[in-house]
Amino acid sequence: MGGAVSAGEDNDDLIDNLKEAQYIRTDKVEQAFRAIDRGDYYLEGYRDNAYKDLAWKHGNIHLSAPCIYSEVMEALNLQQGLSFLNLGSGTGYLSTMVGLIIGPFGVNHGVELHKDVVDYAKDRLEEFIRNSDSFDKFEFCEPSFVVGNCLEISSDSHQYDRIYCGAGVQKDHENYMKVMLKVGGILVMPIEDQLTQITRTGQSSWESKNILAVSFAPLVQQSRNDGSKPDAVVLPPFSVRTLQDIARIYIRRTVRNLVNEEALSKGPVQRVPQKRKRRRCRPPRINTYVFVGNQLIPEPMESEEDERIEKESKEEEQDKDTVEPLKPEEPQVNLLRDKILNLPLPEPLKVYLLYYREK
Template sequence: MNLSYSSVIAYGCRYFAPPFKQLLSYTLLPPHHHHRRPSLLHSSFNNLNRFLTGNSLFFRMERFWSGSAIDKNKAMVEHLQRYGVITSKKVAEVMEKIDRALFVPDGTPPYVDTPMAIGYNATISAPHMHATCLQLLEENLQPGMRALDVGSGTGYLTACFALMVGPQGRAIGVEHIPELVASSIKNIEKSLAASLLKEGSLSVHVGDGRKGWPECAQYDAIHVGAAAPEIPQPLIDQLKPGGRMVIPVGNIFQDLKVVNKNLDGSISVRSETSVRYVPLTSRDAQLRGY
């Protein structure tokens, strides 16, 4: 696929980053801060969801995803592959098996590449962000490994992790809104990860994700689905030597950080791309909208 700068619109973007993956998740600003050309860009899903969390909105993909053409989970995955977002066969297989429609609110278009509000000032990220995080963590989601999903929300990514690590591994979701934990369990029970939930290799818990889930540490992979002002030390402590964490860090301006714990216990951190996520905060602050 060839992309020229002139064919790309990144919402709220103050700079161009040449590598394709840098276009995946530019920071999104509220509607009055972003500029677009209405004659070029139109989406039938034109509402605040696109400004919520973990989006990349560049022109060709947004134009492609708009409307109701994508009505099957497999078609969603195939189009993410076509646009170069998914390059891993394993990630494609897992995302095909875990139907996104089971994890989004009723009445919303499940396969459009946009985040969606799920209540309690929380969101489910856009499909391309799920694919990006799965690929960044793929080597640490091998059968038998342990994965932690902080801010597990609807349970979608936790279910994907569970399929990847298999029945001999462990996939743990942590979410501080009890109602979301209850609904995520129901979502998973309808998915192909249901047997793993029943057997106990997949579980979702009510808790403050900033503290991780020490009962099942250490983890080969940790994913954080909300932006922290800085990387929480408990999550670093619970990362296994040789493990990897993917976490958005920042306030107004956020970067998706890839945190590797080396075998000697030292930490290396790099920025993957710019993103916009809801904040990783306390339950009360989240419910108040802070």
Template sequence: MSHATPKAIDALMKIPRGDFIPHELADGAYADTPLRCSRMGFNISAPHIYIVCLSELDIQPGQKFLDVGSGCGHMTCLGGYLVGPYGVSHGLEIVDEIMEFGRNNAIKFSEKSGIDLSNVEFKLRNCFLPDPEETIYDRINVGSTCPKQMVKVLLRSLALGGKLIAPVDDELRVYSKDNNGNITKKNLLSVRFSDLTIPTDEELQRAEFMSQRSKSLRINVPNDNIFQSYGKLVNSDLCTDFTFLLYDKQIYAHRLFLQMRTPKYFQTVEELKVVELPSELKYNGLIGVLEYIYSASMPMETLKVQDLVQSREHLTAVMDAAKYLSIDVLAQYCQDLLTLYNGVDVETDERVPITMTMKNQLQASRDDEKKLLQVQLSELLTKPKSPPGSTITLSAGGSKIICHKVILECRSTFFKSFFTSGMKETFSELIEIHGPFELDDFVLYLKYLYCGDEFIINNDNIVDILRIADYFNESCLKSCCERFLSSSIDNDNVCFLLQTSSNYNATQLKRVCIERILEVSQCQE
């Protein structure tokens, strides 16, 4: 048992083998021997093999784990327990009956033990065929012998810094991929396993064809995370009109966001442009609060015990700054995490005791704050009561719309070029907007800019929104429109949508339309 680690043994004690084997094999549940389930046609490895594999893989909280040949589901559930609520564990099978057996075992054990295994998922697919989701895993366990020439196929799904353990020939081997993608291997011990099922050449070719076709029909939407966009305004001099001073350091801010996000504090500094903060506050604490103000970002929980000391210090700094700036919800959130961490002994405990329920509650708190920020941003358009000097007026379709320069410049390359070109728009407080769109559609576009709401799109306005996205060179919004339209392509509208895609430079939609036309033509032949 030289390979055994306390973490691996703990996992096997918490999730015992006996709850996963078929009833006819119950007598051998805890014998250190492999078991053959003849009824369904699969094997269950001996417990000492599980310990060797788990110890060598050294599965960490938050990782993605793949169990190839999941069988009874035992190893898949052990992986789910070790990756914890922030990780995922996938079991892969090629026989539906076996996959369902493993899935049912996981469900029954979770209900019986109270151990939350909702991060465990079973999938039906041969490991050598393309993964439609193209998931990359941190740890991979292979439960059957893999031909030497096929190991490279499995390694494609292994993340940088990852480990894969598999029987190859008569050796149990662990493969490690470093951060540069270089592979090293180590032989552990001699073993005998059943063989993985290798797809035929025809199956491989068909699967590869279907995978490539699926990719060609996929609309890729660029990441347009408004919270990341606004997060870039933290301590940014872009349109800044307010400065914090903290022991000789200048931290830039924006009165608009302070008024919107911490109105109680803003009332105390409304007439000021520079505020000196008490030296008891920490710089990283103030930055943490500003991240909340601009992007609703809140500190993530710590998964590793060795990181707790640093995390406690950071949470305390953020909590103190949040209290000073009268942001009660953030201060309480930090206090709740600190209370949780206070029960952890960094010298003896191996895990931070965060359950799936706790994780979901913390995530719900963060999601609620992001939704609140989106509502507040949306209200800026309808209730434009803002600090002096923070607004700019757009004239479009005979109407005047009060907007906010910092938001337009932060969120739109079109408007950023307006404000930084050195032309008259750079200095004007009234900007004329002309284009091939109606006023209502322009207002919807502004709403998208402010709060990232792609639900402005519907069946009635989809082409109009695509037109305005093209005009303002809004690639993410355009891709959202393309995705919306591609989901409704049929033989009757494909030619219209092809023309629409050409009119508004929607290249992804155009590709999908051409694929559909070619498919219809081949069927008719």
């Protein structure tokens, strides 16, 4: 599924379109989407498609359409300190955004069938932590990924506050998913071609709400020729942070608050002028994307309204040539990093407070 909003030129442009189409509706979800550049999760040579509202698949690597992730993030109703399980965690794009909202005292686990995809997700996560300035603007719950089939999770595993399944769930697996959810928790998954939000209201009671019509590849069911059962997937433990790590979290929080107070005392931040006249956003409409073998085949539904908006978009693109060029933007300064580096502390402690970041 995808194609509900106009294509963007960069990550901020994509988020603007998702907001205009009402897929992103809350500030915390918007902030998480802006902090993680979707293009960073694409392979080299494919990044030009990163800011289109389309799913992408290359081998085992897969990303759902941005409008799907937006609806999932909103439906999960994430809060600080919650536990989250991502079934079919893929590239880690969604798990990383979740980690920015649930914070350092949450739990962030992912299960992915393919080892090469888990390795890819770990590389993307390390790149984010080491090189993205967004990492210093949030308190982060680092995702932990394991290889395995999410239909073979050990029966004695923990229950979670929030669960998302990124593959189509058959009706006979619905209860299997539900029992992993804590009372009061929320499960979001595609079932019978509907992205569905399920809230556990009691030990044996749930409330369901359909969010969006979708088409997902189904969950993979493993079988053994010799009749033996596949190995159970053991999820990571709910570990307690060390005193040393807690100290780092609170020191960084204190410094970040100080930086924010200093910025406020200097007056409101000047917004960067709009760099261009942005293309008009299409109203939400449903396109279906179906897997055929290893290919993702779009089946768009066009309308007269789509044609009209496309025509207006082309006219706006022509008009932008008459707009005066903007001055080059000055690079943003990582104020938290600068403040830590200027503290009267031993260098090894500064490096530790910066999470051994490279920039």
